[in-house]
Amino acid sequence: MPSHLPFLRQMHRWIIASCGPSRPGRRRDDVPRLATTSPPKLRKVGSEGMLAVPKDVEEFRTMSAYGHLKLFTYDELSQATGDFDPAQIVGEGGFGVVYQGVIDGAVRKGYPPTEVAVKELNPEGLQGDREWLTEVSYLGQYSHPNLVELIGYCCEDDHRLLVYEYMAKGSLEHHLFRRACNLSWTTRVKIALDVASGLAFLHGAERPIIYRDFKTSNILLDADFNAKLSDFGLAKEGPMGGKTHVSTRVMGTYGYAAPEYMATGHLTVMSDVYGFGVVLLEMLVGRRALEPSRAGARGGSLVDWARPILIRPKKLERIVDRRMGEHQYTARSVERVARLAYDCLSQNPKVRPAMARVVTTLEAVLASGADDDTAAQVPAR
Structure with missing residues (x-):
């Protein structure tokens, strides 16, 4: 793993107290990569257009609209990131930690070698299932050259992870x-x-x-x-x-x-x-x-x-x-x-x-x- 990869420092995000209860600031990091020059489009998910964000993880698990996203096991993503090796960390914030990894045939049979960014929700962190579901919902339905491409996710037991294409130059x-x-x-x-x-x-x-x-x-x-x-x-x-x-x-x-x-x-x-x-x-x-x-x-x-x-x-x-x-x-x-x-x-x-x-x-x-x-x-x- 290259030691010179940029560590992405983020400004704090706040819930502003004037319109609701205050919460501490948070930092968030992602490291996906632009990989498409195709015309922008909205993936059709049904006759009613945009699909609402699932109310909870249980509802999400019953939905088939995200079938184009790849469902990864926790073991697969652990292997892709060297057992979540701290040396692979390229970002850290309120969501949790972002790792660089590679998914290939050793991780999943027949999978072409692909650099990825794996973002893992910290169950003790400031961000909960709601924001995780929002991210999957929108990026799972939209496709555009200037929106990060979501490859897949893991929703196994209490594990919440998102898998993006890797963004080489960071933020x-x-x-x-x-x-x-x-x-x-x-x-x-x-x-x-x-x-x-x-x-x-x-x-x-x-x-x-x-x-x-x-x-x-x-x-x-x-x-x-x-x-x-x-x-x-x-x-x-x-x-x-x-x-x-x-x-x-x-x-x-x-x-x-x-x-x-x-x-x-x-x-x-x-x-x-x-x-x-x-x-x-x-x-x-x-x-x-x-x-x-x-x-x-x-x-x-x-x-x-x-x-x-x-x-x-x-x-x-x-x-x-x-x-x-x-x-x-x-x-x-x-x-x-x-x-x-x-x-x-x-x-x-x-x-x-x-x-x-x-x-x-x-x-x-x-x-x-x-x-x-x-x-x-x-x-x-």
Whole structure:
């Protein structure tokens, strides 16, 4: 097992006390890999469309809708991870531990050698069966190039495990906040486009799915830095039948949760748009959503400090992440992305752009890259 595999450190997730009983923070880690370029699709599971999340494990065991997922035994996953060898750990959080492993013919006869990430629920941990079932339910029914691919699961006795394809480069958080970050401007915009496409797909489903925990630690990268959304434990079905929102206990991560959701518990797809705006801002500036040491910002909030600057071009260039190098981008492309982040971070959810429009904007930024590079070489008059 390579010793240099990244250990994914995650920000704490909270249930916010204003709308329900408080619980301690949690960290969550996944390490799946992007492995498909096929057109996005929703797997059909019946005439009624999206299948509801099972109410408990017993109901889950009676359902056949997840037949395309592979059911693994605990012994098989133990063998795949070297008897859950601590040296195989690539992540650890409130859910439990994530191991890298290999499933091959020695584990299951005839199985092609496949690198996997095995996430094991800690029965003593903060996350219970409900979030495990939510993850299996959504990833067991949806398929999209920018959503993590769930290979299978184990639900044997008290064991709860999920098996994903392995994500070679780990999380965006792991790369973005390192002192020697080498993510280029183009790579950052492409990552933003990838995950925007994943959110747009979820929001455009027959019944919209609200991801509810969008942050850098839940964005995973393959060997070519293609990005996927992981960790669907807090995902929630959106409003239907003319309703404007769903009311729920406030859950998510401080710094990324939309202000109206924190204040009221009213959840909409625009809650995800706000979280996307926070991550886009982090990629633009290269700093975390919350930095207690930041002077002049309420609670160390990156949004409070940086959002007013996003529409002021002369000041904007001062806050752009200098680790990229000025030669990697043009003022025009930065201003377009900054304006997009500014709109996504609006206090008024009604004026935030839909994720489909975010996708269109980022596609245009990438497509104009060559023109911007040419223009940057022309001396100003």
